Amino acid sequence: MALVSPSIKATTQAQVRASITRRDRNIGGLVLYVLLLIAVATTLLVLFTLLARLFAPALPVFRDRGLSFFTGTIGSNPDKVGIWPGLYGSFIIGIGVIVVSIPLGVAAAIYLEDYAQNRWYNRLIVINIRNLAGIPAVIYGILGLTIFVGWLEPLTTGKTVIAAALTLAVLVLPIVIITATEAIRSVPQGLRDAGYGVGASKWEVTRDHVLPYAAPGILTGTVLSLARALGEAAPLILIGAITGLLPATSLDGPFTALPMTIYSWSSKATPPKSVLGFDNVAAAAGVALLLLVLVFNIIAVIFRNRFEKQRIGL
Amino acid sequence: MNTSKRRLAITGVISLSLLAAACGSDSKTATTTAAPATTAAAAVTTAAAADTTAAADTTAAADTTAAADTTAAADTTAAADTTAPAGGPELASGEVFVTGSSTVEPISIRVGELAKEMSGGSLAVTVEGPGTGDGFKKFCAGEGDVTGASRKVKDEEATLCADAGINFVELQVGIDGLTVATSPKNTAVECLDTAALYALLGPESEGFANWSDANALATELGSKSVPLPDAPLVISGPGEESGTYDSLVEFVAKKIATDRSQDVVFRADYASSANDNLIVEGIESADTSLGWVGYAYYKAEEARMKAIAIADKEGNCVAPTDETIADGTYPYSRPLFIYVNVDKAKANPAVASYVELYLSDAGIAQVTDAGYVAEAAAKLATSRDAWSAI
Numbered sequence: 001m002a003l004v005s006p007s008i009k010a011t012t013q014a015q016v017r018a019s020i021t022r023r024d025r026n027i028g029g030l031v032l033y034v035l036l037l038i039a040v041a042t043t044l045l046v047l048f049t050l051l052a053r054l055f056a057p058a059l060p061v062f063r064d065r066g067l068s069f070f071t072g073t074i075g076s077n078p079d080k081v082g083i084w085p086g087l088y089g090s091f092i093i094g095i096g097v098i099v100v101s102i103p104l105g106v107a108a109a110i111y112l113e114d115y116a117q118n119r120w121y122n123r124l125i126v127i128n129i130r131n132l133a134g135i136p137a138v139i140y141g142i143l144g145l146t147i148f149v150g151w152l153e154p155l156t157t158g159k160t161v162i163a164a165a166l167t168l169a170v171l172v173l174p175i176v177i178i179t180a181t182e183a184i185r186s187v188p189q190g191l192r193d194a195g196y197g198v199g200a201s202k203w204e205v206t207r208d209h210v211l212p213y214a215a216p217g218i219l220t221g222t223v224l225s226l227a228r229a230l231g232e233a234a235p236l237i238l239i240g241a242i243t244g245l246l247p248a249t250s251l252d253g254p255f256t257a258l259p260m261t262i263y264s265w266s267s268k269a270t271p272p273k274s275v276l277g278f279d280n281v282a283a284a285a286g287v288a289l290l291l292l293v294l295v296f297n298i299i300a301v302i303f304r305n306r307f308e309k310q311r312i313g314l
Numbered sequence: 315m316n317t318s319k320r321r322l323a324i325t326g327v328i329s330l331s332l333l334a335a336a337c338g339s340d341s342k343t344a345t346t347t348a349a350p351a352t353t354a355a356a357a358v359t360t361a362a363a364a365d366t367t368a369a370a371d372t373t374a375a376a377d378t379t380a381a382a383d384t385t386a387a388a389d390t391t392a393a394a395d396t397t398a399p400a401g402g403p404e405l406a407s408g409e410v411f412v413t414g415s416s417t418v419e420p421i422s423i424r425v426g427e428l429a430k431e432m433s434g435g436s437l438a439v440t441v442e443g444p445g446t447g448d449g450f451k452k453f454c455a456g457e458g459d460v461t462g463a464s465r466k467v468k469d470e471e472a473t474l475c476a477d478a479g480i481n482f483v484e485l486q487v488g489i490d491g492l493t494v495a496t497s498p499k500n501t502a503v504e505c506l507d508t509a510a511l512y513a514l515l516g517p518e519s520e521g522f523a524n525w526s527d528a529n530a531l532a533t534e535l536g537s538k539s540v541p542l543p544d545a546p547l548v549i550s551g552p553g554e555e556s557g558t559y560d561s562l563v564e565f566v567a568k569k570i571a572t573d574r575s576q577d578v579v580f581r582a583d584y585a586s587s588a589n590d591n592l593i594v595e596g597i598e599s600a601d602t603s604l605g606w607v608g609y610a611y612y613k614a615e616e617a618r619m620k621a622i623a624i625a626d627k628e629g630n631c632v633a634p635t636d637e638t639i640a641d642g643t644y645p646y647s648r649p650l651f652i653y654v655n656v657d658k659a660k661a662n663p664a665v666a667s668y669v670e671l672y673l674s675d676a677g678i679a680q681v682t683d684a685g686y687v688a689e690a691a692a693k694l695a696t697s698r699d700a701w702s703a704i
Contacts, residue, residue: 076423076684244412244419244441245426254411254440267589 054286061276061284069284074246074261078276081265083285088249089161089241089257090230090289094296096165097172097229102222104169105176109218110206112177113184126181133174140171141238149239159240161255167235172225179221183214215307223300227293233259258289405429405671407436408664411458414449417490417558417608418462418650424680425672432671437664446560447471450653454478459658459665463651464490464561481656483704485697487672488681488689491609491639491647492562495619499601502543507625508645509537512570514547514604515562520581523547525602535570538629543602550596550605553586554579558608565646594618609634609647610686639687650686656704673698 061069065082072082108129116122144167148156156163187210195205241256243264249255265282410429412422419441426439444452446463453461454475467475467484475482494511496503503525506514513519513532522528525542532540552558563580571578585596590611597605598618605619612621612634623631624645638644652672659665671677673694682688689697 075427076420077427240442242440242442244443245423246440247426247430247435247438254442267591 054283054290056283057277057280058284058287061280062287064276065284069281070288074243074256074264076245077274078265078278078281079274081281083258083261083288085242085246085249085256086258086261086285087288087292089164089255090259090292092161092251093165093168093257094226094230094292096162097169097226098222100166100169101173101176101225102218105173105221106180106211106218108173108177109180109184110210113181114202114206114210129174129177133178136234137171137232138234138238140167141235143167143170144235145238145240157252159254160250160252161257162251164236164239164241164255164257167239168229168232171232171235172229175225175228176221179224180214180218183217183221184210186217187213212307212310216304219300219304219307223297226296226300230289230293230296231259233257233263236260237263258285258292261285262289404667405433405437406663406667407433408438408662408667410437410439410460410662410664410668412439412441412460412462412652412668413444413452413458414460414462414653415446415464415650416443417446417464417610418487418652419443420610420684421487421650421680421686422460422462422652422672424684425668425677428676428680429668429671433667437667439668450474453482453653453655454480456480456655459655459662460669461653463653464558464648465564466649466651467653482653483656483659483700485652485654485669485673485701486649486689486693487652487678487697488650489639489647489687490561490650491634491644491687492558492565492606493609493612493619493634494562494604494606494622494624494646495597495612496605496622497598497601497603498618498620500545500603500620502545502602503622505623505625505631506539507537507629508566509535509570510539510542511566511624513537514542515549515551515580515584516567517571517576517579517581518574520583522581525604538625545602546600548596548600548603549581549584550593550603551580551584551586552590552593552607558606559586561648562606562646609639610684636687640690647687649689650681654701654704659704669701673701 064079065072069082070087071084072080073085074083075081112122112126116125144163148163148166149159152163152166156166191209191213192205195209200208236257236259240254241260242254243256243260246254246256262282262285265278265285268278410426412426414422422439422441422443426441429437429439443449443462446465449458449461449463450467450471451474452458454471454477456478467482494506510528510532513528513535514522514525516531518531519528523546524544525547526544527547529540529542532542551562559580563578567576567580568578587593587596590607593605593607594611594615597603597607604622607619612619621634623633625631626643626645632638632644634644634646639647652669654665654669659669678688678694688694
């Protein structure tokens, strides 16, 4: 504490500090402290249990199977199955979500934040978008089945990974819009005014000042939405992801994704003769999904750090 | 500046490797779908070598080498016309889509894996299992070349197919036995007859929480299994969407419920699940549980459940075993079918090859491998004749 001058002896210094802190303590603060500690400990405990529950059964799979687990296809024998179709499907879905929902979402956020006037219909749009973010995923599955598998069949060629990617992109679009809106709102008004002051147009200010400043916040939203999209199984069930046998991966044919693979393996009985169980491979597929999300997130974090450095002019 | 450059480089490497992985798949797809006959023949020989280790069946290995010899001269139409299929028929290349029953799905998957192995990847089979009813809906809409069914096609489904101009052939591939089971700790129940099961599970037993609650109804129906024990009744079984539910309803409730002018369903107040593991868990977790699963699941999890023997018409208790199901003495067994779209089989040699393989000895061996019971030789011959007649 800066109040105590260094000339006072160490013992008295400690006594003074103790008397100050003792006076500061109160029962309410102590209870709150303990409660917060319990909250953190519970969260960590749940997380570690989850990871242990996932990694322990998955380890034998990685040890026994190695790379062949990643290159093999789904099937009947847990000793031979692999997650390649799921990895491929989830990867394409990730790319599709980035390509579709981020430009659309950021554009919508720019419009709502900088261009839209404060009228009742614009407020209605914002309220609707916020509500859309809370709609259960399976409803989006029905939407995807109707629109992307049904009406847009010439584009998606039916129950394909393209239809799945578009459905999940629509699913996360509200989240992208909301986080991007908030990131754009956090850009100081002075920055915009400075731009207008030197005669820049609205578009120039948005492009050169607002967007670079808001980029880290937008990327954080992207990471969240991408993780959500990669983990969804419910819409994929409706769109018709394959869980039985899938010999080849393609953009315009039958597809599957990692969450579907995990879901179907979790409910399969292990054949009597096999060494590894379907619960083992399901856990290993879960680890693979975690890794895939991690790779996407690392890329986003690297980009975010770049933008942040640009912002402070390094 | 330096760190950001390094980070950029890392990003580049990661995205490049991901791209490479994605492109790798594309080229793999291209080669598997468009494999010329010569490479297919070469691949079959290696598949044969792999087969000897995989299948402990020496005849299968011999058959695959035989197939390798003939693939060079493989004529797709000839393959479709071959009548009595041997162990390994010649396989055309192409794509097959199989839908239908989730009960038949494991067999179709195994035959599909066999087809991939024997053709060196040129016969690509996709299998899904949304259920018998959903399968027919798709099949009659022209989606899918083959559909699996854990019961015969219903009249309205046949009409649906006929209206859409889809001709199909029905082929029995095996038998599934249903197993009514309880916890291994339950010593009070060894055998039940259909009347007692109706009294426990039927539409009139809603609210029964104790086995003995069903005594009055069971006695009224002339059950020989009364008195039922005074113990809590905890039921877990498949839900209405499942073919296993339909089958047991048919076995247990159809006749009695119709006679008593009740709906042909089971009581709605039990723990239903589409996930067989959860059903097994439910049966295992309560000491006096009652549930039912397909015989395949019962066999896979035999230690966790006790099968209840079922009394046949003469009142003899028959336990579900491979033998009693195969010879039909076990009352609750059902045939498994595949339905093949005839026009697609004629137009697409890959479909014909797949069905050919399905009915071959190597294909039918997958039925037992999947935990079901092989059909009698005469029935198999009927299926083969029906197939060669198209």
